[in-house]
Amino acid sequence: MRKLAILMMMSFLLLTITGCYNRRTPSRFQLKDSTRLTDSMTQAKFDSLSMDQKDSADFAIKHHYSVGFNFIIRGDSIDLIKQQPEEVVSNMTVDSFAVKKGARVAVTDIHMLKSDSVDSVWIQLVTDQYELGWIHESKLLKNVDPDDPISQFISTFSNRHLIFFLIIISFIAVGYIIRKLMRRKSHIVHFNDINSFYPTLLALIVASSATFYATIQNFTPDTWRAFYFHPTLNPFSQPWSIAIFLISVWAMLIVGLATIDDTRHQLKFDDAFWYLCGLGAVCAVDYIVFSISTLYFIGYPLLIAYFWFALRSYFRNSRNVYICGNCGARLHRKGRCPHCGAMNE
Incomplete structure (x- = not known):
């Protein structure tokens, strides 16, 4: 609960800071007498x-x-x-x-x-x-592209060639990492997870954000186009659809930091490294699958099924109900402790 409260405070602080975001000053060759119709114009x-x-x-x-x-x-x-x-x-x-x-x-x-x-x-x-x-x-x-780093980032990740490349690389990476982790019987999100809800939550946020991003593309493309030309990191200055998407992006960052912190405390360095690699690969596949499938309206039932699978897997496999009698490490089941090798009956 304490860590959750700290994360909520960090979220509020980051969103408050982004409220101070201003666009860059005009370039040396930008005209200053352009006519703009703002929301405040009567x-x-x-x-x-x-x-x-x-x-x-x-x-x-x-x-x-x-x-x-x-x-x-x-x-x-x-x-x-x-x-x-x-x-x-x-x-x-x-x-x-x-x-x-x-x-x-x-x-x-x-x-x-x-x-x-x-x-x-x-x-x-x-x-x-x-x-x-x-x-x-x-x-x-x-x-x-608009001369803004956020717009250029959006353009890069909207490039079709990059998406196809990411699809191929992500599936290869996921297959390789899962195979390697299964052979080592290491931890991996959704299957042999650590005692933390943050990795599962991060994967669900990525899937939800990708689904919502594609939803904006389907139903309010002009709203996204306006954001593309005039981007900001401040969700409070945007229409509700863009605001929700930006909040999910901030949540992704904060939960990602919490995931790294929890993983670092629960696993050794090499195990933590491979666990985070596996989690990153799963999140990459989530982004690609849900952002593309939602464009064809398949993503919505797929997201519901993914939520059911992810939550069921976490509550079924990730709860530690035993403690090693030798080293005190938490265990999913009785038997040999993976940390010290002691047998627990």
């Missing part, structure tokens, strides 16, 4: 704006970025056109230049060209070398 203020300002505000709401927004190039490179979009549509000769991967760019202008059959939205960018150029929005968004 209808009267909106009505007082000019037509161009209203269009800019409406674009910012629908697309989640506007003039002055910073991007970082994710793809190999993008080509920016020096001339105006009308010249491109009219098939006139134009010049272009490449912006390489990792470069930072800022939006300086947004132009709607209805006569363009490819994409009516053109975005003008300025590079960190102060070069100006135009590009279709559809082509731009495929090759950039």
